Amino acid sequence: MTGNEIESRQGILATLARIPLGQVSTYGHVAKLAGQPGKARYVAYILKNLPSDTEIPWHRVINSQGKISFPHASEKYQEQFDRLIEEGIVVPLSKRAQEEFLWLGN
DNA sequence: CAGGGGGCTAAGG
DNA sequence: GCCTTAGCCCCCT
Numbered sequence: 001m002t003g004n005e006i007e008s009r010q011g012i013l014a015t016l017a018r019i020p021l022g023q024v025s026t027y028g029h030v031a032k033l034a035g036q037p038g039k040a041r042y043v044a045y046i047l048k049n050l051p052s053d054t055e056i057p058w059h060r061v062i063n064s065q066g067k068i069s070f071p072h073a074s075e076k077y078q079e080q081f082d083r084l085i086e087e088g089i090v091v092p093l094s095k096r097a098q099e100e101f102l103w104l105g106n
Numbered sequence: 107c108a109g110g111g112g113g114c115t116a117a118g119g
Numbered sequence: 120g121c122c123t124t125a126g127c128c129c130c131c132t
Contacts, residue, residue, distance in 0.1 A: 027114050031128095040114040042128050048113060049130095061113075069113035076113080 008036055012043055019060045022087050023103040026064050033105045044069070059083040060103075066093035 015034040019025050025033075027040035036042070047058045059080045063069045068091055070077040084091055089101055 031114090036128095038115095038126095039128055041112065042114095044113045045129060058113085063113075064115060080113090 008034075008039075008042075009046060011035060012039075012046055013056060016043075016047075016056050016058070016061070018106070019057055019103050021057075022089070023101050024060045024062050024084070024089060024093070025103040026062060027069075028064055029102075029104075030061060060087075062091060062093070066098050067091060 011034040012030065015030050019030075027043045028037075031037060031039040031043050034043075043061070047056075047061060050056055050058055068077050068080050070080065081091060090097070093101065
């Protein structure tokens, strides 16, 4: 493996870790903030393979449409939905809610 | 090396 | 609002 692989991965994880409680971000935006525009799917891949006991707030990442990227009827959808509710966020996000809760970085 | 498929996205019907 | 298409990056077979 190359050092770049580790860096790119760590960079994304570091960015994810900074998403504030009470706010959400999108796959594409996280990639961008991590200095890796265009790697939205890579962000998704990383999230998918996180250990179950991770500290990373995976539930604070939704898609560019302001929705949860899981089938509406799935367990995962329900878990993410519940976690967001706990933090005061209701998805799908309305246009106005996006302006208010979408994390744009520091 | 080829194919298939993902927690994606922007653009068009 | 829905669905398709094309582009994207990375992983697994």
